[in-house]
Amino acid sequence: MLYERDYHLGLTETEEQQYEEITGRKFWEKRVSGFGRVNNFMAYPKAARMCKSLFPNNYLDVAELxxxxxxxxxxxxxxxxxxxxxxxxxxxxxxxxxxxxxxxxxxxxxxxxxxxxxxxxxxxxxxxxxxxxxxxxxxxxxxxxxxxxxxxxxxxxxxxxxxxxxxxxxxxxxxxx
Structure with missing residues (x-):
């Protein structure tokens, strides 16, 4: 584990709200194909980027660059x-x-x-x-x-x-x- 926080535990309420404001859907909802908001991965809260990755506690977050x-x-x-x-x-x-x-x-x-x-x-x-x-x-x-x-x-x-x-x-x- 790279980080102090365990990202396997998911998002906080605040992070879930931020994610929903950006994407227009709940964090664990699947994206429905067709029209909708543009995928703006870099605007997600850090925890959302981490949790969406294959290995959340070992992900190198490119947004930090x-x-x-x-x-x-x-x-x-x-x-x-x-x-x-x-x-x-x-x-x-x-x-x-x-x-x-x-x-x-x-x-x-x-x-x-x-x-x-x-x-x-x-x-x-x-x-x-x-x-x-x-x-x-x-x-x-x-x-x-x-x-x-x-x-x-x-x-x-x-x-x-x-x-x-x-x-x-x-x-x-x-x-x-």
Whole structure:
């Protein structure tokens, strides 16, 4: 769960009223085809956008990307953290979680020009892979072709990025950008 609020619990009365004013129908009513109000997803209350998604507590809300001032401030804070030579992987993970700056991880989709997520993006922190491995994040993007999965493993910007595997005599270089 990414957020303090559990969106599986649904909307408050106020949010339901706001949704009804925008759409002209109750939150759980199906939209009837034909004429009516235009679908204005970005105008819905945040909780409605979250609850309408497949994974409400892990949805990366694209409407938050419109708050440029917040994003600029978040990015400045993040760069300051990375400039600190005491910065560790755990401090990066804690920073993102505590401040709810999930756009930092979500930006992998757009920063790498990966053509996914145009029908929704979801983020799962500390995603367990079997009993031996845990990815720092699973980034899930939905597009017309279905779901795409990106496993994200963060490292300290000042740590060793070369590791020796016990099953191989060669070292592998992990690049973090």
């Amino acid at each position: 419109r708050d440029v001032e917040r994003l600029e401030h978040a990015n400045e804070e993040f760069l300051s953290l990375l400039d600190n030579t005491e910065c560790t992987e755990r401090s990066i993970l804690n920073f993102i979680r505590e401040k709810e700056y999930y756009h930092i991880i979500g930006s992998i989709i757009w920063g790498l020009s990966i053509n996914i997520g145009n029908h929704g993006a979801y983020l799962f922190p500390e995603f367990q892979l079997g009993s031996s491995y845990k990815a720092d994040y699973l980034l899930l993007g939905k597009s017309s072709g279905g779901f795409e999965f990106i496993f994200v493993e963060l490292e300290s910007p000042y740590g060793n990025i070369v590791i020796q595997h016990p099953w191989c005599s060669k070292s592998f270089l992990y690049q973090s950008n």
